[in-house]
Amino acid sequence: MTAHPVPWKNGGGVTRELATHAEDGRMVWRLSLADITRDGPFSAFPGLARIHCIVEGAGHTLSNETTRLEARPLEPLRFDGGSPLDCRLRDGPCKAFNVIYDPARVTAGSEILVDGPVPAVEGRQVLFVVSGSLEGVDADRLGPGEGIVTGTAAGAVVTGGGTVVQVRILPV
Incomplete structure (x- = not known):
């Protein structure tokens, strides 16, 4: 991204x-x-x-x-x-x-994640690294200012004193 x-x-x-x-x-x-x-x-x-x-x-x-x-x-x-x-x-x-x-087509919600495993969510999700890093999701490692849109974050971990914005997007 x-x-x-x-x-x-x-x-x-x-x-x-x-x-x-x-x-x-x-x-x-x-x-x-x-x-x-x-x-x-x-x-x-x-x-x-x-x-x-x-x-x-x-x-x-x-x-x-x-x-x-x-x-x-x-x-x-x-x-x-x-x-x-x-x-x-x-x-x-x-x-x-x-x-x-568009709230007529999708719902969206957001959480702030800190060091630790990324919780599983339904639907598409966005992970945007603010600080630290994100490891183990469709790339070896993402750093600050990088992100990914994915259907799953199984096994992903926020590391290095990190903060990640997680957005969930589900069809209505």
Whole structure:
């Protein structure tokens, strides 16, 4: 999972699309790593849901007239992707691992894993290494900033004082 930076949908920053899945010409889910370097509007994705997890930096606040969401390091945050939200950085730039998905087609959930075996889950899963390493899943070893989309993680282990974002994606 590596990609070149591309502008956000609203032009306010850059993201790296790590993986995507489409059916019938429509996005079902997308994984990305966003650089958030300034305050401003967040891109809206009407009809889609989001899981947003700060993997570097202190995070930020997303808000509008009726909503206030705190994006904190390694705390996956779920919200309506269509909500018009403004972003205010907490203490400088940050990076966020994002899952944007169509809730009419799939459900998604996220956990933070630390040193130890990767728990078995149903369906497709994404493993994104924040720190340390991930060993034993379709590759010898994955390091920080690397990840994999897989149907099974049997035998995979988070090592080296590691932290991994695990995302489960199941059909509705």
